Structure formats: structure tokens, C-alpha cells
Amino acid sequence: MARRPGRRRGIWAIALLVLGVTLIAGPMAYMFARFTPVKQFGENMLPTIPVGSVLAVEKDHGEVRHGDVVTYDPAEWGYDGPFVGRVVALGGDHIAYATGDRTLTLNGKPLDEPYVRDGEAGASGVSFAVSVPQGRMFVLGDNRGNSQDSRFHQEHHQGTLPLAAVTGVDAEMHEESPLMVVLGLLMSAGVCLLPLSLGLGIAWLVVRRRRPAEVPGPVWGATRVDVP
Template identity: 30%
Template sequence: MKGLSGKRVEIPSMEEIMQERKRLSYRRRYKRVLKSTAYALVVVAAIAVLLATNLLPVLQVSGDSMNPTLQDQDILVLLKTDTLEKGDLCGFYWQNKLLLKRIISIPGDVISIDGNGLVTVNGEVLEEPYVDELALGECDLSFPYQVPENRFFVMGDHRATSIDSRSTVVGCVEKSQIVGKVFLRVWPVPRISWIG
């Protein structure tokens, strides 16, 4: 058969037409799958961001104030909660920084720390297996000290170097400053450690 230009044009066979239709159909399906996968990834990323900012914030430890419990560069997941108890590790904002310390006493408790760093809360010596070495550290408070309402007395586990509620520079932490308590250490992963 001759076309308009006078050149010979071959009409494709039924088999060639069917193969071309399959190829075009496959291409359409591939584009649909690619598009739906991209949408799914965007939705998953958005949900992850919402979870990370609103329910399970992630932070990286910087410094050694929580040694030996946590090391510099550990990555942690916090859990936003209103239930905070003595012994919980919590992240809180202080001067536009996110600090990580342990709750030693809650609102209304009376706390004392002697010259050797021995802590008593409401007249009872605090058992602290997470502390390697007791020390008074940087402290300018007068003891006994009563924790104000709606505030928490926090200290780092490495008492000699930690700047915490023992110093009036930091003081007791308001509940509104607390981002959440440590829920899980993500990295490094020699073992999954539930902390608190």
C-alpha cells in the first residue's frame, strides 16, 4: 500500500497491534503505580514528621552530663506525657537549648544534698544506682530546699560536671518546659534499652 507521499507503507499485523496495545497498557499501569507510590511516600513522611514533632520527638545527646546512663551522640526518642515521676529522664527547653536530665524530686518535695553529694528527698536517702560517683557539683542553693509548685528538681547523672537544678542559673524546671521523657534509645543499638 502507498501513502500520501508515494512511499510504501506497511500495515501492521494483528499480532503487532496487540503487542503495541500491551506495551502502552503496561506503561500506563507503571505510571499509575509510580504515582501512587510517590503519594504514599509523601503521606508516610508527613505522618512521621507529625509524630516526631507532636508525640515522639527525637533528640541526640550532646555532652557527658548523663554519663554513664547515656553517652555523647546517643539518639533517643522522647514520649510526650503529663505523667512524670522521680527517676524519669526528661528533655526540657532552657535558653533555646534542649537539655536532658533526671527528675530527682517532684513539686512539694523537700530535698537536701550534703557536701559529699548524698541526696535525700523528704528525709529519705535517694538510691541512685545510675550514678558512678557522688559529687555536690556546681551548687548555690541552701538546703533543705522545697521544690516549688508545678516544677521539678532535675540533675544529671554525672554529678561533678552537670549544670542542673542545683544551680540557680538553671533552677527547677517548669512542667511547661518539659518536652517529654526518654522512651527509647535508638542509637547505638547494642541492645534496645528502655530507660526510665
């Protein structure tokens, strides 16, 4: 049986299409399993996170660190979550603010907070001095003048929350891991392969239409005419 014209192009087109889709779908499935989208409805994290922004938060986040932007469950405060806030102190830290001060102090030293809106670290005017118990955290919003955070719930463990209340960490706060870089490169390769497979597929179809396959052997019913 004769080989159809352009058969190799067709095989390559299908192979590249499958490979391209796999390179895109695989990393995307992994990322959907690892991250979850959370929409920011309030103004408490301005200007860092505008109202209506969607955060990609890492569900299996590992260790929570100073300065992390997290989503958390404020059940201990009697609210339904998730809330979004910034971790400014962890277990063993002493966090404090006195009315009139320009900055908070962390373990007796001024806390540098370039992310705070208008640079007003104590915009609410609420004073506090909290020694954070082990396994807990002190959470504030970047918009200190409009944030329902640890400062206003000091009757509950001095406003601290357990680290277990963290439901996710904003992925942009952590440095890119080598794995995430590799996944990004694989997805980019998959995107590049799709138009290549499409081009080969079109070329295969064009060749098939222009050059129909030849059928070997005699043609039954043909009449032989001898020329005198």
C-alpha cells in the first residue's frame, strides 16, 4: 500500500500538538493545585493591594515570615474570613506603638515599613505593646487608617492569632523557586509548539489535497489499444 503524501508532516503535527498541550496543561494543573485565587474587597492593604485585585496565594506555604502578606481566618475575633493582612511580628517578638511615634518598634528597634500608606505607621492612633506568644502572629493592614486588624482585638490574646489561622501566603511575597522557574519555561515551550504543530498540520492537509495517493498495480477493466 502506497504511503500517503505528507504523512510524516501529519505525524509530526499530531506529536507536537500533544507535546505542546501536555507542557501547558501539566504545569497549570500543578499551579492550580498549589495556589488559590483570593479577591481583595477591602481597602485595608492600600496601596500595596488595590481594591478588586486577585491574589495568587500559596496554600501549602510552609514557614510564615516577617513581612509576609497572608490570607487568614479571623474566627478568634468573631469574623468570617478570609482576611488579608501583613505579618509584622511572630512568636517571641515584642511589637509596640505609642501615640505620636512615627514608627512601630519591633524588639525595641524602629520597624522600617516602606509599604505603609502615606508612611503613617500609626495612622489609627491606637497604642499597643504586645509580646507575641510562640506559635502566634500579630497582623496589620498596610492602610493603617482603615484596617480591622490585631490592634483592635487585644482582648483576644492581645490581638494575636495562631499561625494555623493562615490559609495562604501571597506568592509574590516569596522569591521564585527553581521549580516555579522550570514550570514557567515548560509552559512557554508548550505555547511555542502549538503554532508549529498548526503549521505542519496545515501543510499536511494541503499536500494531501494536491497529491492524491497513487494506487499500485493494474487498473482492472482498462482496455489496451495497439497503435498500428
